[in-house]
Amino acid sequence: xxxxxxxxxxxxxxxxxxxxxxxxxxxxxxxxxxxxxxxxx
Numbered sequence: 001x002x003x004x005x006x007x008x009x010x011x012x013x014x015x016x017x018x019x020x021x022x023x024x025x026x027x028x029x030x031x032x033x034x035x036x037x038x039x040x041x
Contacts, residue, residue: 005023 005019
């Protein structure tokens with residue numbers, strides 16, 4: 001995971017904090033989707 005993030009950061013023009021924030025948002029979205037699916041069942 002860290003290696004992948006480092007590779008993307010090296011090739012991406014975006015600064016590291018923005019990239020880290022993007023990963024956090026994706027993780028939160030995945031958790032929210034799993035939570036909603038578990039509530040519906």
